[in-house]
Amino acid sequence: MALPVALQLLLLVSLSSASHFYGGLMTYSAKGRNADGSFKVDIRYKETYHTCYPQHYWYCFSGNCGNINRSQSGMIDTGPNGYYRTDWCESATVITRNIPSNRAFQLRENSCCWINDAAWLLLSEIDLGIRSDTGEPNRSPSISILPFIRNPQNCPRTYNLMAFDPDGDRVQCRYGQSYLSECTTCKQQSGFTLDQGSCTLRYDYTSSTGLYPFELQVEDFPTHHITLSYSDGFQSPRFPLHKRRRRQSNIYGTTASYPWWWYSTTTSVPTTTAAAAPWWWQTTSTPPPSPSTNSLSKLPLQFTFLVDPPAPSCYAGEYLPKFLYPTPENGKHLFAEVNKELEIRVNTEAIYSTISNIIISGPLNITKHTTTRGEFVIRWTPVLDDLGDYFPICFIAEATAASYIYQSEMRCVIVVVGRENGKFSFNMKANVICNETSMRVEVERSSVRGLDANHLRLSDPSNTACSLQGFSNSTHVIAVVPLNGCGTQIEEDDENLIFKNEITSFDNPNDIITRKHLVEVQFYCQYPKKGNVTINFAAHRRNITVMEKGFGTFTYQFEFFQSSLFQRMVDPRSYPIEIEVKEMIYMEIEATSSVNNTELFVESCRAAPYDNPNYRPTYPIIENGCVVDSTVEIYSSSHQRQFKFGMEAFKFIGLHDQVYISCSVILCEAGEPNTRCSQGCINSTSSWSDNHVHNHRKRAAIIQTAQHYISQGPLRLKKTTSGLCNFTIKLYGLKKYILL
DSSP states (O other), X not given: OOOOHHHHHXXXXXXXXXXXXXXXXXEEEEEEEOTTSOEEEEEEEEEEESSOOOOOOOEEEESOOOEEEEEEEEEEEEESOXXXXXXXXXXXXXXXXXXXXXXXXXXXXXEEOBTTSOEXXXXXXXXXXXXXXXXXXXOXXXXXXXXXXXXXXXXXXXXXXXXXXXXXOEEEEEEOOGGGTSOSSOOOOTTEXXXXXXXXXXXXXXXXXXXXXXXXXXXXXXXXXXXXXXXXXXXXXXXXXXXXXXXXXXXXXXXXXXXXXXHOTTSBXXXXXXXXXXXXXXXXXXXXXXXXXXXXEEXXXXXXXXXXXXXXXXXBTTTBOEEETTSOOXXXXXXXXXXXXXXXXXXXXXXXXXXXXXXXXXSTTOEXXXXXXXXXXXXXXXXXXXXXXXXXXXXEEEEEETTEEEEOOOEEEEEEESOOBTTBOTTOOEEEEEOSSEEEEEEEGXXXXXXXXXXXXXXXXXXXXXXXXXXXXXXXXXXXXXXXXXXXXXXXXXXXXXXXXXXXXXXXXXXXXXXOOOOEEEEEEEXXXXXXXXXXXXXXXXXXXXXXXXXXXXXXXXXXXXXXXOOSBOOGGGOSEEEOTTOEEEEEEEEEESSSSEEEEEEEEEXXXXXXXXXXXXXXXXXXXXXXXXXXXXXXXXXXXXXXXXXXXXXXXXXXXXXXXEEEEEEEETTOTTSHHHHOSOSOSIIIIXXXXXXTHHHHTTTBOOOEEEEXXXXXXXXXSSOOOOSEEEESOOEEEEEO
């Protein structure tokens, strides 16, 4: 019988739009039953081509696939650095199917061509049987990978393919088999090792550069014997994966010798690289492992691997980008809540190449942004239909050097929507109100189970104005956080100014490090730079007021001055301060106290792109009371509670959009030999902190204060172009977010 005209046209569109294929995958999750007794299932798939195509055609290959009730598509990511520097684009689609029963069925999609002109095919098997171990419908593994991976020819690297199973099943990744209609070329690529049990792919060496398509199938198996039950009364047993199946996939191909540069001592190659061809490189006739028919699900995981020309070095952080804090570790589980934005921060470095981009793969409506400090931010807001599901998010950093492109390792995290985070539920009720000069955070005490709500504090609680007790009441913990104080961090992207802080739990008010860190409520206010409501934000940091036993209430003031005479203070309204490299900057720290006979000691001063004393890396100016920067000059002070110093503006400022100067200060009883102030410059903190503080802790508590951090800034390098941003912000609205 001839196909209907509409279907023929749809197939033609699919064929014409599905060329230059980079890869694709599919997952699914049950969504309950309809009023008529039919079953609902959300099917999520992602595919990548050389351009963006919103339409993909999957057809029913076996079983009763029901009908499509809803469909939504969108672009995930795109870039210009595909094969031969062509564009690539990954899109995602979520379809909801209504099926008459929960028996297994298969969906298939095939067309021409891979990016290297071979035909491609994707096959999924979806089984919604009720599991005897959980009493719930079977769930597929959560799988993901970057659609287009590249790696230098001379750099061995291991990729952990994201394959997490929410039911706790054992996941296996294997090569597709042609007789099961799982692939077209069905080739096991030479130079790669696929460990089926751990779902890791290792690249060792290929004799030629170019594209290597991978057509994998992901299956999940129960860890013990279970039964799947279906709506028609049928039951199907499932058994654990036999241990002998959990072995590495053999490598097939001709024997290859390593080129001269593989041995070169001038090329930085990791010491784990062997000079001679490894044992598995030889041709073998061992048959490939047979696929199992006992799996609970079967999902396609296909992608393209581009082997680039050799790199001058294989060490991460030189040419290949390296991830830095606060980038999450691979495999980390993150928690999100419906209609509340999740943020993932990615920081990278490379000495001899320039970080240009990150490539991401994740759920529909995920976005990425670049801050003015060169960091990347991935954002995603789950919707109600995502509740209870698991979503993998993968990312790779990309750098360029001349005409060459280098990628970092691949990292993936799992985001679970609406589950409990340890002891604390995502039912914590909180509200954030963004005002013109402050953020107001309200947390219901009754929603913080198992914790004394009084043991909560902001990022920098040293200032008495940052106390949560002043505004809190019997029903709510309330913080009123100034945009320029209490440890609030300021960030920018192309469109917004973002002010961030967090409320955390602590064991003891004097502890800096807590070993029972039970709650961390991160919040921020995002202010668009353009709009029709004008407010003024003062970047200048205010004085810090502290109250301590034995010293009463005292205040620290940190200011910049216009010259070494220290007569004219820099106007707070002129912040951020613009300077030139090697220009002298003059600073004064002064303590005001009602207690006589006290002296100020500046233990350390550092420069950092964030107003956060715990941020790393920083530029050291003073350490342990010793001058570190060679340009620092100490000037005579008017009294013992004053410290004046100057230094040349340093290159560190030019590496960031702006920097803050943060100093650690102590107030001591003057003339007392057992204080930190009397020690002055010391080469090691151990001689003082380890041997002295513990022996004199009770006595030192009344002759010196604790360390306090005071900061001022920001400082910015002068720019030659016009149109510099200031802190007069026009807003059309205030956005409110809470991250738990």
